[in-house]
Amino acid sequence: MSSLARLDVYTRHRQRIASAPFAELSVVRILRGSKRVDDGHDMAEVMAGQYLVVAPGQLLNVENLPAEGVYAASCLCIAADVPRPRVDVPPRRWAGMPARTVLDQAFDHAEQGLREGLAPSLLSYRIGELLEALALCGFVPLPSDGEPTTERVRMLLAMAPAEDWRAETVASRLAMSPATLRRRLAAEGSGFRDLLEEVRLGHALALVQGSAQPLKWVAHACGYQSASRFAERFRERFGCLPSELRGDDAGTIRNGVAA
Template sequence: MAEARVAHGLPLRVRQTETDLLFADVEWGSPALVRVLQGQKQLRRADESLAARPGELLYLPAGTRVDVRNVPAQGAYEAEGVILSFDLARYLPPGAEARERQQVCKLRVAEHEELDAALSRCLEAFERGLPAAVQRSRLLELVAWLGEAGIDPFVAASDLRVRLKRMLGERPAHPWRLPEVARQLGMSDDTLQRHLRREGTGFQQLLLEIRMDHALMLLWTTERPLAVVAEQSGYDSPSRFAERFRDRFGVLPSELRRRR
């Protein structure tokens, strides 16, 4: 199985014409900054809701679990943005100040023009296929402007679930096994299983969530063939992948691709 490792960042471009697609309990494995171009992006969790419109940026920290609905205006919803890899953190200067605001937040472009411009430069670097070093430098500039807005995308998290999401999400197609993961975390198999039970989940369930959320992101942001999406999400069998995806999101991958 070919394994795809997440690069320093991934461009996010979504265009959707359907109004009846609601993705429930989606978890963002990596921090992301989204710019809405047309329509609305609606997020809901518990009793909270948030809607981003054109002229607004939406920051989603790693570990965010929300229901997502993209609402078209004049026949279409369109958004673009960047998903940041935690690998970028090792290029930051040591002792960088940790910020406090790490929840989902909405930023007005008119008040954060430099951040918006940095996002445009990142997207340009991806679109033009500029060298990896140039892409990385532009992503680091984006991280710096996020810092000016009081946001640290790579703030350390003590939550074991978030730590696992970060580690496994960097290599979603890898044939992860619990002993290997426990060893990398410096704990025994039993200790890891006990921690996961306390958080109401198990290792296989967590791995399934990571792979399905990764597949959803690939279907939203790329034109890769469905067989490639399946493989890069940890599945040799496209039919098995499609079944798992439908169980998770209520729609087949092929149907989601047609509705874009």
């Protein structure tokens, strides 16, 4: 699996998403319109030409605001296991960042490498350049707060969100008993069913924003047999219906976070 992925978002409608999950280090370049972001304490509005950078494992309230009828953004998602620059900069959870030549160039190089299908060994240099550029601009991501068992379960579930997962199956895959799995998750303030729904709805959010597939197809791809039940859970989680993020012409430009 590539350590870098791209998601392009385009919409003519104002979008509001509550507690949008950022599972990976995400670098979002706003192309048209603006993005309003808050974490319950701090708020920022990121304008066209600027960047939103989010450390892995964060939940943010986001609002995509069209300008002259259009909101567009490009997001590069970097896998959590990519080495971080070793610089003396305090780690941060998220930040809005102004455009700077070094950051613009690094983003373009990484995006171009992904588009051209560079070999992973070569693409890693482009990712490293982007991470170094972020550090030079004052952003080093805070490591994910997730504990090992929670993260291992989340990564396993994310490999196949539509699968009919059971705690017993996951425990077996992780070489532990179901009781041990539940005990470890509880000690980390989590639970199997909560993690499964988090992964499925996070995947759903990416598909709703990042594909033109029908919402019924998205529901099934995320493990929901009932489209209405899926829509209900989506609204409870993100504060809006999946159809409200689509509109008549919302979607992505191509390829694949709430960018």
